Amino acid sequence: MTITPGLLPEGLRDRLPPQAEAASRLMHRVIVAIGRHGYARVSPPLAEFEEELLGRLKSSRAQDLLRVVDPVSQRTLALRPDLTAQVGRIAATRMAHAPRPLRLAYGGQVVKLRATQLRPERELAQAGAELIGSDTVAAVTEVLRVALDALKAAGVTDITIDLTLPDLIETLSAGPLPLSPSKTREVRALLDAKDAGGLAAAGASDYLPLLEACGPIETALPKLRALPAMAALESRIAGVEAIARAIGGTVTLTLDPTERHGFEYQTWIGFSLFGHGLAGEIGRGGAYTLIHNDEAEEPAVGFSLFLDPLVDIGLGVEEARRVFLPVGHDPEAAAALRREGWTTVAALEADEAPNSCTHVLEGGEPLPLP
Numbered sequence: 491m492t493i494t495p496g497l498l499p500e501g502l503r504d505r506l507p508p509q510a511e512a513a514s515r516l517m518h519r520v521i522v523a524i525g526r527h528g529y530a531r532v533s534p535p536l537a538e539f540e541e542e543l544l545g546r547l548k549s550s551r552a553q554d555l556l557r558v559v560d561p562v563s564q565r566t567l568a569l570r571p572d573l574t575a576q577v578g579r580i581a582a583t584r585m586a587h588a589p590r591p592l593r594l595a596y597g598g599q600v601v602k603l604r605a606t607q608l609r610p611e612r613e614l615a616q617a618g619a620e621l622i623g624s625d626t627v628a629a630v631t632e633v634l635r636v637a638l639d640a641l642k643a644a645g646v647t648d649i650t651i652d653l654t655l656p657d658l659i660e661t662l663s664a665g666p667l668p669l670s671p672s673k674t675r676e677v678r679a680l681l682d683a684k685d686a687g688g689l690a691a692a693g694a695s696d697y698l699p700l701l702e703a704c705g706p707i708e709t710a711l712p713k714l715r716a717l718p719a720m721a722a723l724e725s726r727i728a729g730v731e732a733i734a735r736a737i738g739g740t741v742t743l744t745l746d747p748t749e750r751h752g753f754e755y756q757t758w759i760g761f762s763l764f765g766h767g768l769a770g771e772i773g774r775g776g777a778y779t780l781i782h783n784d785e786a787e788e789p790a791v792g793f794s795l796f797l798d799p800l801v802d803i804g805l806g807v808e809e810a811r812r813v814f815l816p817v818g819h820d821p822e823a824a825a826a827l828r829r830e831g832w833t834t835v836a837a838l839e840a841d842e843a844p845n846s847c848t849h850v851l852e853g854g855e856p857l858p859l860p
Contacts, residue, residue, distance in 0.1 A: 499612075500605070500612070501602070501604075501605040501610060501611055501612030501613065502611075502612060502613050503611065503613075505801075508807050508808075508810070509801050509802075509807070511806075511807075511808075512801050512804075512805070512806030512807045512808075513615055513797060513798070513801045513806065515806045515808070516644050516645075516797050516800055516801060516805060516806040517597050517615060517617055517797060519643045519644055519806075520597065520617045520640045520641075520643060520644055520795060520797065521595060521597045521617060522643070523636075523639045523640040523642075523643035523644075524595040524617070524618075524619045524636055524639075524640050525595055526639075527593070527619075527632070527635075527636045527639070528593050529593040529594060529595035529619045529636070530593065530594060530595065531594070531595045531596060531597070532577060532580050532594050532595070532596055533596070533598065534570070534573065534576035534577065534579070534580060534596070534598075535576075536569060536570060536598075536599070536601075537558070537567045537568065537569050537570065538567065538568065538570065538576065538579075539560075539563075539565055539566070539567060539568075540555065540557060540565075540566045540567065540568040542575075542579055543555065543568050543570065543575050543576070544575075545781060546575045546578040546579050546582060546780060546781055547574065547575050547578055547755040547778055547779070547780065547781070554571035554572075554602050554603045554604065555568040555569070555571060555603060556568065556569045556571070556601050556602070556603045557569075569600075569601040570600050570601070571600055571601060571602050571603065572600055572616070572794065573596045573598060573600060573616055573618065573794065574618070574620065574778075574792060574794060576596075577594050577596055577620045577792075578620070578622075578780045578781075578790070580594070581594065581620070581622040581780060581788075581790075582780055582781065582782045582783065582788070583783065586782065586783075590622065590623030590624070590788075591621050591622060591623040591624045591629065592621070592622040592623055593619065593620075593621055593622075594619065594620050594622065595617075595618070595619045595620075596616075596617065596618060596619075596620075597615075597616070597617035597618075598615075598616065598617075599613055599614070599615055599616070600613070600614050600616050601613050601614075602614070608769065608770045609770060609796075609799075611798060614796055614797075614798055615796070615797040615798055615801075616794050616795065616796060616797070617640070617794070617795050617797060618637075618773075618775070618792060618793050618794035618795055619633065619636055619637075619640075619792055619793060620790055620791075620792035621633055621790060621791050621792060622780060622788065622790045623788060623789065623790065624789055624790075624791070625757065625758065625777035625778075625789035625790060625791045627729045627732045627733060629777075629791045630729075630733055630759055630776075630777060630791050631732075631733050631736045631737065633775060633791050633792060633793055634651065634733065634737050634761065634775075634793075635736075635737060636793070637763060637773060637775065637793045637795065638737070638740065638741060640795060641763065641765060641772070641773070641795065644795075644797070644800055644805055644806070645800070645805040645806070646765035646766070646768070646772065646800065646805070647765065647766045648742070648765060648766035649741045649742070649763065649764070649765050649766075650741060650742040650743075650744060650763070650764040650765070651737070651741050651742070651743050651744070651761050651762070651763060651764075652744045652745070652746055652749070652761060652762045652763075652764065652771075653707070653730060653733070653734075653743065653744070653745050653746070653759065653760070653761050654745075654746050654747060654748070654749040654750075654753060654759070654760045654761065654762070654776075655726065655730075655747045655748075655758065655759060655760070656749075656750060656753040656756040656757065656758075656759070656760045656776065657756075657757050657758060658700075658723075658726075658747055658748060659674060659677060659678045659681060659697075659748065659750075660674060660678075661723065662697075662719055662723075663677070665722055666718075666719040666720075666721075666722050667696045667697065667719050669694070673692070673694070676692055676694075677689065677692065677694045677697055678748075678750055680692060680694070681697060681700060681701065681748035681750070682748065682749065682750045682751055684701060686698055686701055689701075696719070699713075699717050700714075700717070700747055700748050701748070703717065703745065703747055704744075704745060704746045704747070705744060705745065706742075706743070706744055706745075707730075707734050707738065707743040707744060707745050710744070710745035710746075710747075711727065711730060711731060711734070711745055714727060714745070714747055715727050726758060729758070729759070730745070730759065733759075749762075752774060753774070753776060755778050755779075756776035756777060756778050757776070757777045757778055757779060757789075758777050759776050759777050760774065760775070760776030760777070761774065761775055761776055761793075762774045763775075763793070763795070767803050768799050768800070768803060769799070770799070771796075772795060772796055772799055772800065773793055773794060773795040773796060774793065774794060775791070775792050775793025775794060776791065776792075776793075777789065777790070777791045778790055778791070778792075810833070810846075810848055811831065811832050811833060811848060811849070812832075812833045812834075812835055812846060812847040812848050812849070813827055813832050813833065813834050813835070813847060813848075813849045813850065813851050813856045814835055814837065814844035814847040814849065814850040814851065814859070815834050815835065815836040815837060815851050816837050816840075816850070816851065817837050817838075817839070817840045817842075819836070819851050820851075820854055823851060823854040823855075824836070824851065827851070827856060832849075832856065834851075835847055844859060847859060
């Protein structure tokens with residue numbers, strides 16, 4: 491079958507000027523903002539052995555992996571759909587003996603097996619941070635503050651954080667509201683779909699009040715705390731309350747305690763990040779468990795930001811300052827302009843037009859073009 495020239499696979503795209511420059515600029519701003527909190531950058535490869543990508547995060551599943559066979563090792567490789575597992579591998583192997591808590595940052599491209607209706611792109615620019623060795627309230631609070639600083643550095647405003655309790659149903663079903671493993675999976679799916687009728691039909695009416703404990707944190711959290719089944723989880727409620735006190739004055743905080751979609755490997759707390767003018771979430775994170783080679787488990791907390799939606803709404807695009815350099819221009823004057831932050835475009839022919847330029851170099855100075 492003949493492929494149309496220039497055609498790309500579904501979900502992949504080219505970034506052209508000025509969006510390509512904007513994407514690079516936003517990645518730099520985000521990584522710098524994260525690094526200023528003490529997070530050192532690591533850079534894992536685009537592909538790894540499939541088992542390594544799946545074996546580091548407890549409860550992770552083989553999904554979204556685009557697989558290929560390595561012609562050298564004859565083993566299955568997978569392109570990373572997310573960078574968190576790779577950072578976990580680095581922390582558990584090459585940096586296993588580094589002092590904890592270990593703070594690592596990352597940024598790069600990820601490739602999904604399938605796109606979603608809300609986010610049709612399969613290749614995404616992802617940046618984030620992982621705090622390895624702790625999942626306490628203090629650790630979660632720090633990671634959220636780092637995420638907020640990174641988003642603000644990228645130009646995102648009116649930020650909303652939606653908190654969730656990813657393992658809440660498993661915890662309740664094993665204690666105050668007992669369910670069999672198969673019934674737990676069913677109830678979890680019904681709660682994730684906000685299907686009140688389905689819960690009643692499944693004989694899980696005790697879980698219905700959880701659907702009401704959603705919304706702004708100041709009203710949802712008291713509703714959650716008032717549920718009789720939550721008395722055994724008071725420390726969990728107190729942790730969410732402490733996090734809300736620490737960061738609630740700077741952003742909008744909401745709570746959806748049963749949200750599970752996209753939080754398959756998170757443990758006691760997860761969060762999604764939203765911003766003004768952006769459709770859907772622009773980041774997510776939470777606490778999770780990292781698996782070492784000796785099967786030892788280590789707590790961690792982190793976040794990932796998706797930068798492509800920011801580029802799509804124009805963030806990172808800067809006003810062009812492009813100076814046209816005629817044939818025979820003064821190279822020292824041009825070099826001085828570049829040191830001042832100007833972009834210079836040198837003519838190759840005497841009659842070349844100053845296309846895409848805003849100024850022209852005349853008499854050693856940049857003069858605006860008409």
